[in-house]
Amino acid sequence: MLQYQALNEYRAMNYARKLRNMFMSNAQLDCSEIGDGNLNLVFRITDKSSGKSIILKQALPYARVVGESWPLTLERARIESQAYIIQQSICPGLVPIIYHYDSAMALTVMEDLSNHLNMRKGLVPRERYPHFACHIGTFLARTLYLTSDFAWPSQVKKEKVVQFSNPEMCKISENLIFTDPYFNSETNQFNPLLADKVVEIWENNQLKLEVAKLKEGSLTHAQALIHGDLHTGSIMVTKEDTKVIDPEFAFYGPIGFDIGAVIGNLLLSFASHEGHTPDSQERIEYQAYLLTMIEQIWTYFEKEFRDLWEKESKERMAVIPGYVDHYLLQMFEDTAGYAGCKMIRRIIGLSHVWDMESISDPSLRAKAEKLALSIGQKLVLERRQVHRINDITSRVRQIAGW
Ligand code: SR1
Ligand code: MG
Numbered sequence: 001m002l003q004y005q006a007l008n009e010y011r012a013m014n015y016a017r018k019l020r021n022m023f024m025s026n027a028q029l030d031c032s033e034i035g036d037g038n039l040n041l042v043f044r045i046t047d048k049s050s051g052k053s054i055i056l057k058q059a060l061p062y063a064r065v066v067g068e069s070w071p072l073t074l075e076r077a078r079i080e081s082q083a084y085i086i087q088q089s090i091c092p093g094l095v096p097i098i099y100h101y102d103s104a105m106a107l108t109v110m111e112d113l114s115n116h117l118n119m120r121k122g123l124v125p126r127e128r129y130p131h132f133a134c135h136i137g138t139f140l141a142r143t144l145y146l147t148s149d150f151a152w153p154s155q156v157k158k159e160k161v162v163q164f165s166n167p168e169m170c171k172i173s174e175n176l177i178f179t180d181p182y183f184n185s186e187t188n189q190f191n192p193l194l195a196d197k198v199v200e201i202w203e204n205n206q207l208k209l210e211v212a213k214l215k216e217g218s219l220t221h222a223q224a225l226i227h228g229d230l231h232t233g234s235i236m237v238t239k240e241d242t243k244v245i246d247p248e249f250a251f252y253g254p255i256g257f258d259i260g261a262v263i264g265n266l267l268l269s270f271a272s273h274e275g276h277t278p279d280s281q282e283r284i285e286y287q288a289y290l291l292t293m294i295e296q297i298w299t300y301f302e303k304e305f306r307d308l309w310e311k312e313s314k315e316r317m318a319v320i321p322g323y324v325d326h327y328l329l330q331m332f333e334d335t336a337g338y339a340g341c342k343m344i345r346r347i348i349g350l351s352h353v354w355d356m357e358s359i360s361d362p363s364l365r366a367k368a369e370k371l372a373l374s375i376g377q378k379l380v381l382e383r384r385q386v387h388r389i390n391d392i393t394s395r396v397r398q399i400a401g402w
Helices: 009-018 075-090 119-123 132-145 154-163 167-178 192-202 205-220 255-276 280-312 323-348 362-381 389-400
Strands: 029-033 040-047 053-059 067-071 098-102 107-111 224-226 235-237 242-244 251-253
Touching: 009 029, 009 040, 009 053, 053 075, 075 098, 075 107, 075 132, 075 167, 119 235, 119 255, 132 224, 132 242, 132 255, 132 280, 167 205, 167 251, 167 323, 192 323, 192 362, 205 255, 205 323, 205 362, 224 255, 255 280, 255 323, 255 362, 255 389, 280 323, 280 389, 323 362, 323 389, 362 389
Parallel strands: none
Antiparallel strands: 029 040, 040 053, 053 107, 098 107, 224 251, 235 242
16 A cells, blocks of 8 residues: 655646546546645646546645644544535535545545636625535535434434544644634634734633533534535535535534525625725625625525425434424524524634635725624524524624624
């Protein structure tokens, strides 16, 4: 078996050449490293004559964004490839096709999505994605329901919890989402113009208590195989199509963690347009579009989840009247809370988002970031009072002063 070796473009091309049934032996290949994420190497290999292309994604034994001083498990490549296989079986078409996984090299060979755009990049110039709400609502309902105790016999589910034990990646989230932003931590990075707001958060014990409860949920509430990092940078889109990528943080956790990630990141985009789009009519139209999208996502999600509950439940207690309503309500409160946490971490903590970083004027960026912090805090603090998706979007409208 080959030893692990980090690839460069030359080695990646040689690796691709040896893959069975991928390219002709005399193919003229081209390779470029296109990774722009925090953790991994990503190579695109193209056959110059046929145009056929594939992606090689390789985990590095450290976090790329920081360097070798932050060692990181290669196990994440196994988690990612196995999560993809489950997602592919549950949601064909909504994740890239996986051609090959090489455990020694911590490397996955997959479909090239270069005709898609990273969704975060599309939201900045106010692109619209008419099928996205349906696609992601379906993805969330199917992946989260069909890996839960309701769909798998409890013994199988418990084996999956072990298979997807992902302690190092979970630790990153536990620190970066639920801990570091609430203290004066070394990892934090924030716009100096936000200093007063950040200190207010550090001194807000009521907020920190609620975040601690949400953190405990992420540590202990093994409801379903969640993606674990489902922000808009983990979604590739065209006007017609949606592909969810990068499930290397997957683990058995609370369902609201994934739904909250999607909603929280759309709300980060909402807030960012305070800084991006000076024309108030255009800004409000696009922000209203994002709120409608959020409402549609939950509606699609809930409908599909209820259908699956009714038709696919293996758990006998699922038929008890009121159970599904109770389950959805608790999940909805979690969704609001996790959405809020994911907004706050991207403003105060390590690893910011392009939505905000692409606002070059620091004071305009601060305006957008303050709005994101206000929305995030409200969602965390008032999550027990929100029962319907409109309870979230109406709060956002109110904070935005509409
Ligand atoms: C060092 S990893 C920082 C962040 O990048 C990933 O996309 C996750 O969101 C993680 O929290
Ligand atoms: Mg990622």
